[in-house]
Amino acid sequence: MYKGSFKLFPVEPRWWRFGILVIGVWSALLGMSGAGGSQAQAQVHVRNGGFVERGANPVTAEVVESYRQQGWQCPDAGKWPLWWSLFSNDGTVDFPYAGGMGNDSYAQISSGKSGEVYFCGYHGFPLEERNYVYTAWVRGAGRLNFHVISYGKAEDGRAIQLTAPGEAAADRTVKVESQQWVRYRHLLVKTPPLWNVHPWMGITGKLDIDDVDIVPSTPALDLIVQAEEELYGTGALIEQLDVVKADADFQERVRLYRDALTAYGQAKPALDDALAASLDTEIQRLAPYVLTEGLSVVRVPYYNEMIVLTQVLNTLTKKPVSPPAPVKATQATTTLEYRPGVRTLQPHTVMITSITPNKILYEEEEEATARVVIRNTTDAEQTVSVTAMQLVDVDQGREVAQQRLTIAAGAESAWTVRYTVGPEMYGQALEVRVTDEAGTMLDRWQEYYQVGKEWFRVQMHSGGRYNNMQHWFSAEPTSWGIQPYEADRIVGEQGGMPISPRGLQEYARHWKVAGKHTTFYQNVHFSGIMGYEEMRKHPEYVLYDPNGQFAVDPVYGGYPDPMVLGSPLEAGEKRVAKKSYLDRPYTVWMHAPANFAMEKAVEYGARCIKAHAQRTGYAGVFIDGTVTAMLGYDYQGQRNLPEDREAIARLNARIQERYYSVLKGDDPYFGTWYNHSYRWPPIARLTDSTLLLGSGTEGDVSDAWIRAVFSRKNVSCLMEMSIPFHTGGYEGLDRKPSEFLNVLCNNRDYIVQRYDGNAIIGYVYPPISTDLEKPGVSKWGWPTVNYYMALVTASQHHIVIADNWPSADPALQFQTRYSRFLWSPDIAVVDDAEQVISVTTPEEVWWKRFVYRRETDQGYDLIVHLVRIPPTTERWDINWVDEPVPLSGVTVGVQAGAGVVQEAHAMRPYHFEEAQQPVQAQLDARVKDGAVLVDVPPFRYHTMLVLRVKAR
């Protein structure tokens, strides 16, 4: 039945799921983002409570004028946050764009000579028969009055303002004295006539305000917030700091809290069900932040909540309750000497300070050199032997060079190692060992690189030190039909960014020397000045609409601007227009799709790409989409695709092959990557799109096209999911760790397992500092990034990181060293992993979808990834500070059947405080009840086991 309901999502389960999917895709498409790192819940009730949206409503220029006449100093109307206004005679208000709770906007208000000033927002929802929690984050010095304008309804239905005690909502004043953001809350007790409220905050002094909200309360929050309010200003709560050390005082309060929880557990059956349920919710939500083992710091709102909840639980369980003792807490700060890749010098020894391979990516059998720097930190000359070992697989090594060195006291010596990387593909280590003349090992150190002519198998793309690939987005004059051109500066065809083509090409050549490959961006349409010129020359290659006109791209849209297209391509100082009326600046969004159903159009575009790559030194190309045919008309007015969808799938496969025959004909390793994942075909099917037909996904007619995609070497597909760590309204599938696990595994099963391809996730953007000098308390989001990267690694994905995150370094280094066990197409998922592997663990870890098998000459390897589950399972919390206590006591059992477990190895990325090397250990195995058991060394985020089984 058609429902007249217009709720965003109906309750029917299958449509609900669909809705989530769509939101996720849309969000990724649109790059939705929000205030990063806010501890506040999403603001959904008070309009624009985070002050991010700007606009002259209700504060128009006219209103600003009146404010200024009253003595206010305030910004112009367009710079005001939407829905917020002022009331009083004078004061100062500003709305800085950065520095707020999520390093975004906030309000900065100072009262004037007239005293208290009022800051007014909009709530306006009819109130339910429940209380409401009024929240604001505040810093500065002064007083904040949580007030609302209260409304009721007259008998005739008219709205009336309520002012009488007992009718209007009561207010609450708090004293603020803090340089850090502090959360204050006030319980708005619903009076019988109260119908509607609007926030109306009184401010005395100078306060910064952010993330204001009024949300429905629960029976538990009623008690908690009321109790919290009673403690403001008493010293029992922390009101000057935001992140504090989890010191002895904290531990004592945790103990008290645990006691209160125990008592609550016993008393719960006697409590009102609704109260108990809501208390359980609050207790569960708080638990990770105060009860996680090994906390060294605690975020203040949670600390305060724990104190308050202890009071509440004790009151409910009729335990003696006295005012909490004043809190003594110390602000937690982080200043680190940490530098990625830098070793700390040890005194009184001879040690390696750096190993620098001449490339980060080699081809098989390529000659390599590495510069090794050794330092004598003793106060006497030392003579040592240095040996370079090349390590492949788990622990196969071969010596590649040896040298005796004599190093003066306090001096350092450089040694260049020359060797061939050998025939083995994937990651390797170059280990250098230093022994003294007595043969005692003084030091050993490793550095890592990848080997692979088929470089998308070992592709690393980030701003970090293991990056072996660079990509230029929208840096060409057109997407399809790229031609030679001479220009010092152009405007990128889609992004509209100023580009120095020669500069990019110089970069590409420079990076190539270091083994880094560069790819460039193309799409499936002609665009811009160059693209339309190609269309002018070849109208036969263009897709048409029913009017016989060039088709409008269904995603990118846009119509050609004739005078822009007649203007110079050159954008810099050298731009010279031949005619004054043909001197228009380039504007983006002029796209027209190529008719991919015409195989010659595909071949033509591929030839242009290939020639451009040869001219520029680019090693590959990214298609922001796929080489599949879009429905439309050819230049003769004929429908360009057959009706038969299987025939379209075959055509897609054919044009894919045509594309490859040009690009990879003389170089099978020319890199080709696409924007494609398991998530897109179902969406294309929803729209009856012919695109992606032959994808091999559920509901498709065949897998003809996707097989063609991965029929060649050096092919990869990007799953575009970019903002997992952002807060705000983004609810994509990558936002919740457990859902992200499923997304990654589903994509792996499709791209990697079924079709032997390479899967990339990204580009991932962090809402954290990446400044080496400013790590923040969370050390560049170290815990959360490492949890996240563990999932990426265990699910056989490569990642594209849009910056240099020091916190991602352990995983990226691990991927570099052990790519053989991650990305090789012979790494096969073991279905029904529990039939083969058992894991005994003190806490749940993710592993069941991360068991793989690799055939070997001797038998096979079982590869098992153990991934710790983040403490905040509902959403990634990039501001989570404390690292988990290393998990000990994990035992993995193997049912090897007819095989024998010969060796067991455990490898993991380094922990923050460790030397920056993967940690590898050979494990002892024992047999119990027919299973081979190995004890896994403690780990924080991720461990990979390689269990080497020999066939009997």
Next chain:
Amino acid sequence: MRNLPIALFLWGCLLLLPAWGSAAQPELSAQTIVKEGNTLVTISNPRIALTFDPARGGRCVECTLRDSGEQLIGRDAVSGMFIDHWAKYTWPSGLMWLPYEYRIVKDGEKRIGIQLWITVPATGGGKGSDTVASSLKQPTTKDLVGLVVKKTIWLHAEHDVILVNQAIENPTTESRSVAPYIQHNLNMGGARFYNNWYMPSGQGVVVHIQPDKEGGRNIGPDWVLDPTAGWMAVRHRQSNRGMVFTFDYNYIQRIYTCGMTAEWFYDTVPLGPGKTFKYDYAITPVKDFADFVHASSHVVADLRPDEDGGTVRVAHDIAATTRPLRDVTAQFTVIGWKSKKIIAEKTINIGRVGFEKVRNTFTFTPSALADGVVIKALVRGADFTDRYEYYYAGDQNEYERRYNPFSTKGQALAGTRGDAYLVTPPRKKKAFDKPDFRRIPIAGVEEPVRCLVVFGLFTHVLNIDDALAGWRQVNYTWANCPPNAVEWFPGTYEELFAYNTVVLSDVNYRALGDIGFEMLCDYVEQGGKLLVIGGPYALGNGEFEDTRFLEVLPVELSGPFDLKWAGEGKSWTLDAATAKHRVLTGISFAQDPRVFWRHAVTPKPGAEVVLTAGGKPLLVLGKYGKGRVAVLTCSPTGVGEHGETPWWEWDGWSPLMKNILSWLNAA
């Protein structure tokens, strides 16, 4: 803080309702209140009361539905109904802040109205800003100064329909061109969050859905750039009350809602001295409609298909919009969207239709509902006929079409909706006031020659100004013409007729619009000279079906895809069609110019074919009225084999252009 004054500055927070007295109201009344020096005028009937603030753009600042007491207009400074703007400016125009004059008008005992008007002043009457002070400081563009903007809002004694007569008068001695736009900034239910907005577009009726709660998101397009009819509507989801706005489709450029506004923009209309552009519309309050699929000055209607087992039950709701109707019958035809076969037919005799909703139902059994059906309604009354239709492919499809931006079937067909349901906007028919052409002479050939080049795609390749160098002194106006809208075109006949020659280079109908082409046709008819050059958007590809421009051309067009290719590696020679023609004087073909793409046209009787390519017409000359028209069917597209000379690089191109313009301008 406990005794805050009631009169705080609260912008649209709540509805503080006017206290309408309980005493019996006169059927029609008008009341003027002067408050703090500001005059407010209220007109009312038993169902509705409108309060106007003449000093602020003559807008209505309170609109109260008297049965429910609901007041629809917010308290924002920019709120109001019947707000005037100019379509050539983005919101706002200065008109909304200007002090209008007013008077109460009556039409016997049946109607009362308020007439408001302003003579556009030299400042503050053109582009405006969002405050009075800054808006009034802005100089008005010269083309608007002196025009009189007038509106009369009528209430009827017997029903709650609001009729509006609008006009722009040109009392000046100059020709002007005008394009008004109307805005109603209102909230059903006091806030926008339960408002659904409906607009007719090429995709059927698009619904702009507001989220149920704050923090939700809007669903559905705001702008309808391809309207198919002259109406829009809003419905409050909780109260099931709505407002239907009906206006003349023939003058509508686009329809818009931001979620709390009804806005429609008019095409630019030339307005001669002493002439008036009149544009009327109606606002009809309605109840109990679940949706809207059609509205006109006759009826508002809804078609609600609903899966019921294997059959589809259709509820047809209808009400009158401006006057009660009698002898109404509805004839329904259900057609399979893919099969194009008739699935069911049903005729229902509805009889009298008043302002209350009337419902009739019928059922049909589709064989493949997922392929979609189109339910067509032909509704006739004593003196009207309305047609409307609704696409339906099952309840889930209906749901997804509204809520899921990915689910519009057939979106993969670039530039169209492919197999999706798509309504072609009907041709608009305008009856704007034309000047007395005898008083506007077409520019002569005296130097400098004024040449308007409408600069379509790839026109830069032709180097028209270089080709004409040395012919005469020419003053060019280059009108950049993307295929969706020309950037500039003469807004008045005087401006257009001041050009000696107009060149349309790869220009389609949509780009100039129906008024532009109507003016151009008049221009040629009155003695203007027109050169039409081919290209991907020209001639048969130019969407000229059923237009007057076809009369002007000396060739018959063959429809879309008339641009033909010689083939890969092939080309046509360019040949003289006649041994001697003045247009070919001094032109050599020794360079063997080649043509790669040309339009397939058929010369009309009397037309002269001067050049051919591959034996087909390439240059055709003709006359229309007092004017002359030349058509070059070649398109500057394609690439030749090595050594071939494209026609636009041929050394005869320059003399050919000169000769063509000389022929056009021959006495």
